[in-house]
Amino acid sequence: xxxxxxxxxxxxxxxxxxxxxxxxxxxxxxxxxxxxxxxxxxxxxxxxxxxxxxxxxxxxxxxxxxxxxxxxxxxxxxxxxxxxxxxxxxxxxxxxxxxxxxxxxxxx
Amino acid sequence: xxxxxxxxxxxxxxxxxxxxxxxxxxxxxxxxxxxxxxxxxxxxxxxxxxxxxxxxxxxxxxxxxxxxxxxxxxxxxxxxxxxxxxxxxxxxxxxxxxxxxxxxxxxxxxxxxxxxxxxxx
Numbered sequence: 244x245x246x247x248x249x250x251x252x253x254x255x256x257x258x259x260x261x262x263x264x265x266x267x268x269x270x271x272x273x274x275x276x277x278x279x280x281x282x283x284x285x286x287x288x289x290x291x292x293x294x295x296x297x298x299x300x301x302x303x304x305x306x307x308x309x310x311x312x313x314x315x316x317x318x319x320x321x322x323x324x325x326x327x328x329x330x331x332x333x334x335x336x337x338x339x340x341x342x343x344x345x346x347x348x349x350x351x
Numbered sequence: 352x353x354x355x356x357x358x359x360x361x362x363x364x365x366x367x368x369x370x371x372x373x374x375x376x377x378x379x380x381x382x383x384x385x386x387x388x389x390x391x392x393x394x395x396x397x398x399x400x401x402x403x404x405x406x407x408x409x410x411x412x413x414x415x416x417x418x419x420x421x422x423x424x425x426x427x428x429x430x431x432x433x434x435x436x437x438x439x440x441x442x443x444x445x446x447x448x449x450x451x452x453x454x455x456x457x458x459x460x461x462x463x464x465x466x467x468x469x470x471x472x
């Protein structure tokens with residue numbers, strides 16, 4: 244099973260700042276099959292990124308994913324008020340599907 | 352409108368059973384693999400089970416294998432999860448999630464709002 248470790252656990256930033264979230268895998272993710280989700284309190288996760296770097300439909304271009312192998316960062320170029328939320332990475336390159344523990348982006 | 356709507360959650364005693372349902376609308380249900388993903392309070396999501404578009408292939412997480420059964424009725428656009436021998440550690444919000452394609456191990460491009468399952472005496 245691939246274990247995904249997200250860091251930091253909490254990121255305290257101000258609107259307009261740049262956020263960089265880390266997702267590291269315990270072994271290489273096949274075909275860079277890595278997705279990112281945003282989740283707000285009381286809501287279901289929302290797909291942001293798939294294939295490590297492809298934005299899902301309707302996702303603003305301030306969100307960008309990159310990386311390969313075992314290291315997959317998510318960058319939010321300029322934080323908007325609606326971006327303060329939990330973020331999870333998920334790998335779908337091998338069974339079982341696994342998620343990271345999440346990073347909370349909170350308002351400083 | 353493209354959406355998933357779960358139902359069937361509730362409070363159940365340890366050892367009990369529950370059947371969750373997920374009604375899909377707005378897309379060709381039989382063309383996509385569908386999964387159940389759960390999230391315990393304050394934790395990250397945990398994949399539970401997946402079923403192919405035709406229903407012919409099913410897979411389970413080790414944590415639930417032998418205790419849950421996933422199935423679907425494509426004529427009713429509905430996904431199900433039959434859960435037996437429930438344990439306290441099964442307590443979570445259970446989400447129905449649509450795969451981005453008819454590939455069993457894939458990302459999820461649509462999620463329902465979830466249904467809460469609480470296992471407690």
